[in-house]
Amino acid sequence: MKIVKCLLILGVGFVLLATATHTVIAVGMVTELPFIGSYNVSCGYHTSCYGTPTPGYGLDFVNRNESTYGDVTYASGRGTVTASGPEGGWGYRVIIRHPDNYYSRYAHLLYWFPAANHKMREGSPIGYMDSTGNSTGHHLHFQVYYNTTSGGGVDPTPIDGYTQFCGAGQTCGPYNNYSFNTEMRLVDNTDGGFSLTGTAPCWSNTTNGFHRDGLGKSVTYYQYCNGTTGNPTRIGTWVPSLPISGNYHVYVFAPNHSGITLTGNARYQIYSNNTLIATISVNQNGYNNDWVWLGMWNLSTSGTYVRLTNQTSDGQMVAYDAIMFVRDF
Amino acid sequence: MFKFKVMLQTRLIVLCVSILLGGIPHLYPQVQAQELPSAEQSKWITIADGYYGYSFQVPAAWHKEMGVTPDRWVFYSDPTVVTKELPPAALPQGLIKIDFAADPVGHWLPEPKVRDPAIDKRGMATSEELLPLLPPGTWTTVSGQPALIVREKIDDGDGPFVEGTSVIILADRMIYYLWVAYAPPTGTNQEAAARFKTAYDQILSRILNSFVISSPGGQ
Numbered sequence: 001m002k003i004v005k006c007l008l009i010l011g012v013g014f015v016l017l018a019t020a021t022h023t024v025i026a027v028g029m030v031t032e033l034p035f036i037g038s039y040n041v042s043c044g045y046h047t048s049c050y051g052t053p054t055p056g057y058g059l060d061f062v063n064r065n066e067s068t069y070g071d072v073t074y075a076s077g078r079g080t081v082t083a084s085g086p087e088g089g090w091g092y093r094v095i096i097r098h099p100d101n102y103y104s105r106y107a108h109l110l111y112w113f114p115a116a117n118h119k120m121r122e123g124s125p126i127g128y129m130d131s132t133g134n135s136t137g138h139h140l141h142f143q144v145y146y147n148t149t150s151g152g153g154v155d156p157t158p159i160d161g162y163t164q165f166c167g168a169g170q171t172c173g174p175y176n177n178y179s180f181n182t183e184m185r186l187v188d189n190t191d192g193g194f195s196l197t198g199t200a201p202c203w204s205n206t207t208n209g210f211h212r213d214g215l216g217k218s219v220t221y222y223q224y225c226n227g228t229t230g231n232p233t234r235i236g237t238w239v240p241s242l243p244i245s246g247n248y249h250v251y252v253f254a255p256n257h258s259g260i261t262l263t264g265n266a267r268y269q270i271y272s273n274n275t276l277i278a279t280i281s282v283n284q285n286g287y288n289n290d291w292v293w294l295g296m297w298n299l300s301t302s303g304t305y306v307r308l309t310n311q312t313s314d315g316q317m318v319a320y321d322a323i324m325f326v327r328d329f
Numbered sequence: 330m331f332k333f334k335v336m337l338q339t340r341l342i343v344l345c346v347s348i349l350l351g352g353i354p355h356l357y358p359q360v361q362a363q364e365l366p367s368a369e370q371s372k373w374i375t376i377a378d379g380y381y382g383y384s385f386q387v388p389a390a391w392h393k394e395m396g397v398t399p400d401r402w403v404f405y406s407d408p409t410v411v412t413k414e415l416p417p418a419a420l421p422q423g424l425i426k427i428d429f430a431a432d433p434v435g436h437w438l439p440e441p442k443v444r445d446p447a448i449d450k451r452g453m454a455t456s457e458e459l460l461p462l463l464p465p466g467t468w469t470t471v472s473g474q475p476a477l478i479v480r481e482k483i484d485d486g487d488g489p490f491v492e493g494t495s496v497i498i499l500a501d502r503m504i505y506y507l508w509v510a511y512a513p514p515t516g517t518n519q520e521a522a523a524r525f526k527t528a529y530d531q532i533l534s535r536i537l538n539s540f541v542i543s544s545p546g547g548q
Contacts, residue, residue: 070397085437086506088481088493091428110401130396131403132428134419134491134510136410208398215397254435258398259380286435288400 027144027156029098030077032122033177034106034142036212037071038064040173042139044166045155056152058143059165064174068138070215071129073106074180075120076142078329082149084112084126090141091133094126095149099329103149107141108132110215111256111289118291119249121326123180128215128289183327185240188212189320190220193241196320198234200226200310209255210289210322222255222321225310227263232309236320239305247328250294250306253321254287261285263316266308268294274303284319296328373535376402379543381431383505386539388532402429406511420491423514425529427536430506437504463497472542474500492526494533500542509533 025033033039043060062068079098086092090107094114097103110130114120131138145153156165166172187193188210196202202225209221225234242248252268262284270278280294294306310318377384378399387393392405405411406425420426466479479495493510511529513522 086428086430086495086508088479088495088508089491089510091508092430110396130401133508134493136405136420136424136426256398256400258400283435286433288432288436290436292435 025076025156027154028077028100028102028146029079030102030104030144030156032074032076032180033175034073034076034104034140035061035063035071036074036177036179038174038176039140040064040171041165041175042137042171044170044172045168056143057155058141058153059156061140061142061175062138067216068129068140069131070110070217071140072125072212072214073109073127073129073140075122075124075126076104076144077102078121078182079104079119081114081116081118081120081126083116084114086132089134091130091135092127093133096120096126101147102154103145105141105143105145105149105153107143108135108139113210113253113289113291114251115290115293118251118293119326119328121184121329122182123186124182124184124324124326125186125210125212183243185242185325186322187238187240187324188322189222189236193239194236194320195239196223196225196234196236198225198232198310200228200233202226202234205255205257205260205319207256208258208289209319210253222253222319224257224260224262224317224319227310227312227314227316227318229311229313229315232311234310234318236308236318237305238307238323240323240325242299242301242304242325242327244327245300246298247296248299249296249326249328250299251291251324251326252282252294252306253323254282254284254290254292255319255321256289257285257319260319261316262319263312263314265313266318267311269307270294270297270299271307272297272299272304291324299325371532373539375539376429378431382500382503382543383431384539384541384543385536387427387536400431403427404429420510420512422512423525425509425511425532427510428506428508432504432506434502434504464495466495471496471498471537472540474498474542476537492529496537498540498542503542505540505542507536509536 025031039061041059042062045057063071075096077098079096081094082097083095092109092112093105093107094112095103095105106127108131109127110132112127114126120126129138129140143153144156202223204220205222205224206218206220208215211219211221213219250270264283264285266282266284268280268282269276277297278295282292306323308318308320312318371388373386374389375384375386381400387404390408392408392411394403404427410424463477464479466477469476469478476496476498481493491510491512493508496507498505514525
C-alpha cells in the first residue's frame with residue numbers, strides 16, 4: 001500500500017516537474033535566473049545549509065543534466081559590480097548592486113569575470129561555477145539583499161505560477177531559463193558575428209577561456225594567432241547587433257592563457273558608423289578570464305564593430321575571444 | 330491515533346519527495362570527525378607549475394584536484410569526501426579544505442574608489458598600481474614575497490562554523506591565493522578538538538614554508 005502511495009506521489013511530482021518552466025524571478029531589478037539551462041534548487045531558502053539550515057534567502061542551484069562545474073553564471077539584473085574575487089567561505093564571488101539598491105551575490109565560483117565598478121546587464125556572463133570556499137560540491141549560491149550584503153537577504157520569489165522556491169533546506173525544480181531580456185550584446189569568437197581573416201598561423205584553445213557552454217567542453221574557447229611587428233596578417237572583427245543607438249560599455253574577454261605567451265599590446269579598434277572612434281591597448285598577459293573595460297562609447301546600430309589585428313609592438317601572439325556591449329544605464 | 334497517522338503520512342511524503350529530488354540534506358551521510366596526523370607524521374608531495382611559477386607541498390594522502398588548467402587546485406584532507414554524497418553547501422565537521430589560485434595581477438582589480446579605473450581596467454598599470462584593496466590582516470613573507478594572512482571565523486557563509494585562513498601572496502606579476510579552512514570536529518572531546526586545531530596550524534605552516542615562487546612564464 002505504501003509503495004502504491006509512493007508511486008502515486010512520484011507520479012504527481014513528475015507531472016509537476018514537467019510543467020514547471022520558470023524563466024524569471026521578481027525582486028526589484030533582480031529579474032532573471034542567474035543561469036542558462038535547466039537547474040534544480042539543491043538547498044532552498046537558507047544562509048547556511050548544513051544540518052539544520054540557517055534561515056535566509058540564499059538558493060543553491062545545481063545543473064539537472066550534467067555537472068555544474070564550469071557552468072556560466074549570469075547577472076540576474078542590470079547593476080554595478082561592487083565586489084569580485086575571494087571572500088572567505090563564499091569562495092570566489094561577485095556582488096552586483098542594482099539601481100534600486102537591491103544586491104545580488106553569486107558565490108563559490110571558479111573564475112570571476114568582471115571587476116569592481118564594471119556595469120553589467122541581465123545576462124552578462126560574470127563567472128564560472130565551482131565549489132570554492134565553504135563547500136564540497138559544485139553549485140551556485142545565489143542570494144539577493146536589500147541595502148546591504150550581509151544577513152539572510154530577501155526573498156527572490158519566482159513567478160510564472162509559483163509563489164516561492166522550495167522551503168528551507170529542501171530541494172525543488174526544475175527552473176529553466178534559456179534567454180535574457182536585455183540590452184546587452186555579446187559576440188563570441190564562435191558566433192556568426194565574428195570573423196577572422198588573413199594568413200598568419202592560428203590555433204584554437206579548447207581548454208579555457210570564454211564559451212557559453214562553460215568549461216570542460218570540447219569547444220573552441222578562443223583562437224590565437226602569431227603576432228607581427230610588420231603589416232597585419234590577421235584581422236579579427238566582432239560585429240554586434242545592437243538593439244538601439246546610444247552609450248555602451250565595451251568589454252573584451254581576456255582569456256586564461258596557460259602555457260601561451262600573449263601580446264602585452266593588443267590594439268582594439270572601435271568603430272561606429274564605419275568610422276574609427278577609439279583604439280585601446282590591452283595587455284593580454286595581465287588577466288585570467290576577465291572582462292577588460294575598453295571604455296564607454298556612443299555606438300550606432302549601423303556600422304558598429306570592433307577590430308583587432310595581429311600587429312603588435314612585441315610581435316607576440318594575439319588572442320581572439322568574446323566582446324560584450326553593455327548599454328549604459 | 331489520528332495525529333500518528335498524519336505524522337506517518339507526512340514522513341512518507343517527505344521520503345518520496347526526497348527520493349524524487351535527490352534527497353534532503355538530513356539524509357546525506359555525515360563525515361565522522363577524524364584524527365588528523367600531524368605535519369611531521371604525514372608524507373608530503375609537491376604541487377608545482379612552471380608556467381604559473383609556484384611550488385608547494387601538501388599531504389600525499391589528501392584528495393587533490395586540479396582545475397582545467399594548473400592555476401586552480403582544491404585539496405581535501407579526507408580523500409573520500411568527493412565520493413560521499415555530502416550536502417554540497419558546506420564543509421562537514423573534521424575536514425580541512427584548501428583552495429588555491431594563481432592569477433596575473435590584472436585578475437585582482439581594485440575595489441571602487443581606490444585606483445584610477447581608467448588606467449587599471451586596461452591592464453597597462455604596473456603591479457604596484459594594481460594592488461587590490463586587501464582586508465585587514467597580518468603581513469608576513471612567503472618565498473621572499475609580501476603575503477597577507479587573514480584569519481576568520483565564518484558565520485555568514487554556507488556553514489554553521491568554519492575557521493579559515495586566507496593567504497594572499499603578492500609576487501611581481503602574479504598573485505597567489507590560498508584559502509585553508511576547517512570545520513572543527515564535533516562529537517569529540519575538547520582535547521581531540523585541540524589536537525585537530527594544532528594539526529591544522531602545523532599543516533598550514535608547513536605549506537607556507539614549502540611555498541616557492543619562480544619566474545612565471547607568459548609575462
